[in-house]
Amino acid sequence: MVTAPDKARPDQAPPQDDLLWARSLHYSHGGTPGLIGVSAGVRQGEILAVTGPRGCGKSTLLRCLAGQLLPEQGEVWFNSVPVHTLGTAARERLRRDRFAWIGPDPQLLPELKVWENAALPLLIGGVPHRAARRAALEWLERLDLDRFAGKRPGALNRAEAQRVALARALVAEPAVLFADEPTAPLHRAERALLLRTLTTAARSHGITVLLATHDEEAAAGADRALALLDGRPAGAAAASALTTEDQAACSLSA
Numbered sequence: 001m002v003t004a005p006d007k008a009r010p011d012q013a014p015p016q017d018d019l020l021w022a023r024s025l026h027y028s029h030g031g032t033p034g035l036i037g038v039s040a041g042v043r044q045g046e047i048l049a050v051t052g053p054r055g056c057g058k059s060t061l062l063r064c065l066a067g068q069l070l071p072e073q074g075e076v077w078f079n080s081v082p083v084h085t086l087g088t089a090a091r092e093r094l095r096r097d098r099f100a101w102i103g104p105d106p107q108l109l110p111e112l113k114v115w116e117n118a119a120l121p122l123l124i125g126g127v128p129h130r131a132a133r134r135a136a137l138e139w140l141e142r143l144d145l146d147r148f149a150g151k152r153p154g155a156l157n158r159a160e161a162q163r164v165a166l167a168r169a170l171v172a173e174p175a176v177l178f179a180d181e182p183t184a185p186l187h188r189a190e191r192a193l194l195l196r197t198l199t200t201a202a203r204s205h206g207i208t209v210l211l212a213t214h215d216e217e218a219a220a221g222a223d224r225a226l227a228l229l230d231g232r233p234a235g236a237a238a239a240s241a242l243t244t245e246d247q248a249a250c251s252l253s254a
């Protein structure tokens with residue numbers, strides 16, 4: 001059951017300099033723990049890598065921060081707005097207007113041209129066709145995809161398709177880009193190119209990035225990293241394992 005978190009008390013207000021901030025998030029997927037007391041903060045324009053092995057809770061954390069999942073406990077604040085207390089319509093507006101998402105699968109619409117795929121967030125948001133097309137073409141050019149603009153996604157290889165997904169994520173110039181294992185389906189050289197493209201584009205446009213990855217090389221391009229293990233901050237998980245071992249040692253020596 002999703003319970004409404006307590007309202008933040010004045011002494012617990014989020015730090016002024018964090019654009020997106022979360023405290024002590026708990027979330028379980030139908031009984032499977034996803035997050036157990038994870039806190040995170042990211043400043044405007046910063047690139048934060050969320051790292052850790054498969055199943056450690058990276059996607060769950062990104063989805064809670066992006067307002068896709070409501071934490072069972074804890075708080076999420078974006079730009080001093082308490083996302084965890086917003087109603088569904090306001091959260092959807094926030095997600096549409098300020099956030100963007102790219103995952104491991106580009107999920108392009110095969111019946112649309114490449115530029116139309118890239119322009120989709122603008123077209124859905126009611127931006128006039130001509131302006132949406134111009135913005136999409138600019139992003140396709142920046143990401144070295146302009147030659148594909150009039151083609152269908154079927155003409156692209158995996159790396160090109162993923163760069164179109166990146167253009168689509170950036171076309172509305174979101175405040176925050178959530179990138180959930182965006183390089184997972186790519187080869188090493190393609191991964192490096194996509195990450196370079198993503199970080200360069202984000203930095204030049206002041207876009208804050210949360211990058212979930214189990215790939216240490218991918219995390220190296222970030223400003224900071226938050227490591228998770230078994231749904232907890234890695235340090236806390238290690239400490240709780242230590243505590244358990246200490247307890248076992250104590251009971252053995254008793």
Ligand SMILES: Nc1ncnc2c1ncn2[C@@H]1O[C@H](COP(=O)(O)OP(=O)(O)OP(=O)(O)O)[C@@H](O)[C@H]1O
Nearest residue numbers: 029032033034053054055056057058059060061214
């Ligand atoms: N829809 C779901 N239903 C049930 N359990 C889930 C669901 N989504 C995630 N989980 C579980 O929650 C835990 C955290 O999963 P999550 O996807 O957040 O981890 P992750 O670090 O992103 O892993 P990956 O790199 O494989 O995507 C895992 O134990 C996972 O099996």
